[in-house]
Amino acid sequence: MTFINKLNAVWKAHSSLLCVGLDPDIAKFPAHLQGKPDAILTFCKAIIDATADTACAFKPQIAYFAALRAEDQLEEICAYLRQKYPHIPIVLDAKRGDIGATAEQYAREAFERYNADAVTVNPYMGFDSVAPYLEWKDRGVIILCRTSNPGGSDLQFLQVDGKPLYQHVAQLVAEKWNTNGQCALVVGATFPDELAQVRKIVGDMPLLVPGIGAQGGDIQATVKAGQTANGTGMMINSSRAILYAKTDEKTGEDFTQAARRVALETRDAINRFRAA
Numbered sequence: 098m099t100f101i102n103k104l105n106a107v108w109k110a111h112s113s114l115l116c117v118g119l120d121p122d123i124a125k126f127p128a129h130l131q132g133k134p135d136a137i138l139t140f141c142k143a144i145i146d147a148t149a150d151t152a153c154a155f156k157p158q159i160a161y162f163a164a165l166r167a168e169d170q171l172e173e174i175c176a177y178l179r180q181k182y183p184h185i186p187i188v189l190d191a192k193r194g195d196i197g198a199t200a201e202q203y204a205r206e207a208f209e210r211y212n213a214d215a216v217t218v219n220p221y222m223g224f225d226s227v228a229p230y231l232e233w234k235d236r237g238v239i240i241l242c243r244t245s246n247p248g249g250s251d252l253q254f255l256q257v258d259g260k261p262l263y264q265h266v267a268q269l270v271a272e273k274w275n276t277n278g279q280c281a282l283v284v285g286a287t288f289p290d291e292l293a294q295v296r297k298i299v300g301d302m303p304l305l306v307p308g309i310g311a312q313g314g315d316i317q318a319t320v321k322a323g324q325t326a327n328g329t330g331m332m333i334n335s336s337r338a339i340l341y342a343k344t345d346e347k348t349g350e351d352f353t354q355a356a357r358r359v360a361l362e363t364r365d366a367i368n369r370f371r372a373a
């Protein structure tokens with residue numbers, strides 16, 4: 098099944114636009130996992146099991162694994178997702194961007210080694226740097242458009258031929274690069290006005306929308322600006338707010354129960370503003 102078909106099916110089946118980000122930071126792990134050799138694997142599996150039914154996607158961020166020489170644990174996590182939750186897309190967040198020959202290797206890394214359903218890529222080097230990912234016809238290629246960070250404006254907001262650069266990216270992807278219908282765009286929840294602009298340009302193209310939770314993006318404004326006519330169209334990502342949710346001492350919650358509680362609250366807060 099293609100990435101886009103999988104996403105459409107799980108949006109419906111789970112009634113959720115929530116993407117759970119897997120950004121494992123050992124320093125924030127519960128005490129009983131500290132110092133264990135496979136702590137990242139154990140932590141991520143526990144989070145996945147606690148939140149799978151609330152999510153429309155899981156998004157592992159590769160830097161958190163690579164920095165700790167834990168790519169083998171990322172492989173195991175992706176294999177676990179494939180085996181236990183094959184209906185939930187895996188979005189590998191790698192933000193790659195390089196010349197074609199090198200991009201071919203990055204595409205193999207994402208789609209063969211990790212067997213991800215989709216990968217995030219940077220459009221700065223132009224079409225030939227993105228083309229190798231598009232060769233993988235059943236996979237998703239999620240292109241940075243209007244990122245959630247404050248410095249995103251430095252380049253993405255530059256006026257080019259009368260409109261900001263990020264709108265050119267949206268138009269280029271929608272009109273020229275997406276010939277196989279496998280593209281999506283990254284647009285931060287921290288910029289709902291721009292999210293609405295992108296939605297106007299790209300029709301029903303899926304959007305990966307990080308920036309709620311720890312980065313403070315407004316859920317109501319995000320959903321109103323970014324949803325499609327049928328109330329879908331987005332993978333709204335939250336990582337740290339779910340992974341490291343504060344446990345409620347009164348009820349004696351553990352970290353998985355706290356993560357599940359916040360994931361459910363976030364999913365429901367999103368659903369409150371969706372079109373029926």
Ligand SMILES: O=C(O)c1cc(=O)[nH]c(=O)n1[C@@H]1O[C@H](COP(=O)(O)O)[C@@H](O)[C@H]1O
Binds near residue numbers: 118217285310312
């Ligand atoms: O591509 C991304 O996922 C991404 C794009 C962007 O513009 N902003 C952004 O925060 N992200 C990623 O989304 C996640 C956000 O994490 P939290 O702020 O903890 O929810 C991190 O893994 C970021 O690397």
